[in-house]
Amino acid sequence: MALSHFNWEWGLGPSGVGKSHLAAALAYRCAMAGLSTRFITAADMMLQLVAAHRQGELKGYLNRIIHKPRLLVIDEIGYLPFGKEEANLFFQVVARRYESGSLILTSNLPFTQWSGTFGDDETLTAAMLDRLLHHAHIVQISGQSYRLKDKLKSGQLKKSATADISG
Numbered sequence: 444m445a446l447s448h449f450n451w452e453w454g455l456g457p458s459g460v461g462k463s464h465l466a467a468a469l470a471y472r473c474a475m476a477g478l479s480t481r482f483i484t485a486a487d488m489m490l491q492l493v494a495a496h497r498q499g500e501l502k503g504y505l506n507r508i509i510h511k512p513r514l515l516v517i518d519e520i521g522y523l524p525f526g527k528e529e530a531n532l533f534f535q536v537v538a539r540r541y542e543s544g545s546l547i548l549t550s551n552l553p554f555t556q557w558s559g560t561f562g563d564d565e566t567l568t569a570a571m572l573d574r575l576l577h578h579a580h581i582v583q584i585s586g587q588s589y590r591l592k593d594k595l596k597s598g599q600l601k602k603s604a605t606a607d608i609s610g
Contacts, residue, residue, distance in 0.1 A: 454466055454547070454548070454549040454550075454582050454584060455549075455550055455551075455552075455553065455581065455582070455583050455584065456551065456583060456584035456585055456586075457551055457585070457586075457588065458551055458588055459587075459588025459589050459590045459591060460584045460585065460586050460587075460588065460589070461584060461589065462518075462549040462550075462551075462584055463518050463519070463549055465582070465584075466482070466516050466518060466547045466549050467482060467516070469514075469516075469547060470482045470514060470516045470547070473513070473514045478512075478513040478514055479511065479512040479513050479514070480512055480513065480514045480515075480516070481508065481512040481514070481515050481516065482516040482518065483508075483515075483516070483517060483518070484517075484518045484519045485517050485518065485519050485520045485521075485522070485523070485533075486519065486522070486523050488517060488536070489523075489525060489529050489532070489533065491504065491508070492504065492529070492532040492533070492535075492536070493528065493529065493532065496528075496532060501532075501535075505535065505536070505539050509536050509539050509540065510539050510540070510543065510544065512544065513544060513545060514544070514545045514546070514547065515540060515544060515545070515546050515547075516546075516547040516548075516549075517536075517546070517547070517548050517549075518548075518549045519549060519550070519551075520548055520549065520550040520552070520557075520560065521550045521551050521552035521556070521557065521560045522551060524559060524560050524562075525560060525561055525562055526562050527562040527564065529562070530561035530562035530564055530567055530568075531562075531567070533561065533571070534561075534567055534570070534571050537571050537574050537575060538574065541574045541577075542578075546575075548575070554572055554576075557571075557572065
C-alpha cells in the first residue's frame with residue numbers, strides 16, 4: 444500500500460457512524476503492508492503527553508510515539524475538551540507530524556467547534572487547522588449510529604428515544 448508522507452485523512456461525523464472502524468481498517472492495511480503504525484485515542488494520547496511533559500520526557504515521547512510511525516491515527520478528537528496545557532501539547536503533535544508523516548484523525552465535531560475542544564484558544568486552533576487541512580482528504584460520514592440501529596431493530600429502544608439521543 445503506497446503511503447505518501449503528506450497524507451492527512453479526516454473522518455468527521457456523529458457518534459456511531461463508523462469513523463473509528465474505518466480508521467482502524469486503514470491502519471490495519473498499512474500495518475499489513477509493513478508500515479509502522481500507531482492507533483491511539485486523543486484522550487489516551489493526552490494523558491501520555493502530559494505525563495511525559497511533567498517528567499521532562501516530552502521530546503523523547505514526541506520522537507518515539509508521535510514522529511516515528513509512518514501512520515499515526517488519533518481517534519475521538521472532541522469527545523473530551525482539553526485545557527490550555529493539553530491544547531499546546533496537541534499543537535506540538537500536529538507541528539511534529541506536519542509534512543513529515545501521515546495522519547488519520549476522527550472527530551464528532553465540525554471544525555467550527557474545535558476551539559472549544561482546545562482550551563477556547565482560537566489562535567492556536569486556527570494555526571493547527573491550517574496545518575491539518577493543508578494536505579487533507581476529508582471524509583464526512585453521516586447517518587444514524589449503528590449501535591442505535593441495532594437496538595431499534597431488536598425493539599430494545601423506541602424510535603422517539605433515538606431522536607432525544609441524536610440531537
